[in-house]
Amino acid sequence: MTEPPLPAPDARRAELAANLARVRARIDAACASAGRDPAGVTMVAVTKTYPAGDVALLAGLGVRDVGENRDQEAAPKAAKVAAAGARVRWHFVGQLQRNKARSVVRYADLVHSVDSVRLAGALAEAARRQRQHPLEVLVQVNLDGAADRGGALVTGGDPGRRVAEVAAAVAGQDSLRLAGVMAVAPLGADPEPAFATLAEVAAGLRAEHPGAMVVSAGMSGDLEAAIAYGATHVRIGSALLGMRSTLR
Structure with missing residues (x-):
C-alpha cells in the first residue's frame, strides 16, 4: 500500500500549530484542575x-523539547535538525x-530511561569521554x-536494577x-494508581537526592x-504529530 504524500510545508505547519494549541489547552486545563502553574509542566514532543x-x-x-526512542533514528535526525539551524533540547x-x-x-x-547500574556506568563513561x-x-x-517494559523495580529483584x-x-x-524519575503507565489499565505510585517513588528519591525534581510521566x-x-514533563506524540507512521 502506497503511503500518502507528505503535506506541503505550510499545510503541515498549520496542522502542527493547531495540534499544538489543543495539547497546550489540555495541559493548561489539567494544571488548573490540579491547582498547578502550567509553567511547571514541560511538553516533550515525541517525534519518532x-x-x-x-x-x-x-x-x-x-517547541524546545523533542523526544526520540531509537538511537538509529535519533542520531541522524538530530544532525539534520542542527544543520537546519533549529535549536532544540533532545530527550x-x-x-x-x-x-x-x-x-x-x-x-x-536528558536520558529518561536509565534502569540499571550497568547502564548508568556505560553512560557515565561515554559522557566523561565525549x-x-x-x-x-x-x-x-x-x-x-513487566520485564519487557523496562524500568527499575522499587523493591525486590536484582539489586543492580532497583530504583x-x-x-x-x-x-x-x-x-x-x-x-x-520517568515511568510509563501500564497498558490497558487506569493510569491513576500507577502515577500515584510514581509520585511516592519520586518523593522518596527527592528525600535522598534533593535535586532530583523531574517527574516524566504521561503521554x-x-x-x-x-x-x-x-x-513535570509529559511526552506527547500522536496528539501533536498525528498518526502518520513512516519516517520520511
Missing part, C-alpha cells in the same frame, strides 16, 4: 517516525542498550513488573546528573492524570 522537517517546524512554533525516552551509550551522549540533553557538561539522567521506574541502587549509581558519577492519552499526580 517523523522527519527532521517536522522538528524544525515545531521549533519554529516555539532520549526509549529503552537504551549499553552499546548505544557512546552515540546517545553526543546529542541527548561531553564537557554532565548528562542529565532520569531513573525509569517499572510500575507493573534506589540505580539512583545512587547515577548520583555517584561526576559525568551524570540525577534529575528525577497523549493520559497527560491529565499524570499532571494531577505531579508530572
Whole structure:
C-alpha cells in the first residue's frame, strides 16, 4: 500500500500549530484542575517516525523539547535538525542498550530511561569521554513488573536494577546528573494508581537526592492524570504529530 504524500510545508505547519494549541489547552486545563502553574509542566514532543522537517517546524512554533526512542533514528535526525539551524533540547525516552551509550551522549540533553547500574556506568563513561557538561539522567521506574517494559523495580529483584541502587549509581558519577524519575503507565489499565505510585517513588528519591525534581510521566492519552499526580514533563506524540507512521 502506497503511503500518502507528505503535506506541503505550510499545510503541515498549520496542522502542527493547531495540534499544538489543543495539547497546550489540555495541559493548561489539567494544571488548573490540579491547582498547578502550567509553567511547571514541560511538553516533550515525541517525534519518532517523523522527519527532521517536522522538528524544525515545531521549533519554529516555539517547541524546545523533542523526544526520540531509537538511537538509529535519533542520531541522524538530530544532525539534520542542527544543520537546519533549529535549536532544540533532545530527550532520549526509549529503552537504551549499553552499546548505544557512546552515540546517545553526543546529542541527548536528558536520558529518561536509565534502569540499571550497568547502564548508568556505560553512560557515565561515554559522557566523561565525549561531553564537557554532565548528562542529565532520569531513573525509569517499572510500575507493573513487566520485564519487557523496562524500568527499575522499587523493591525486590536484582539489586543492580532497583530504583534506589540505580539512583545512587547515577548520583555517584561526576559525568551524570540525577534529575528525577520517568515511568510509563501500564497498558490497558487506569493510569491513576500507577502515577500515584510514581509520585511516592519520586518523593522518596527527592528525600535522598534533593535535586532530583523531574517527574516524566504521561503521554497523549493520559497527560491529565499524570499532571494531577505531579508530572513535570509529559511526552506527547500522536496528539501533536498525528498518526502518520513512516519516517520520511
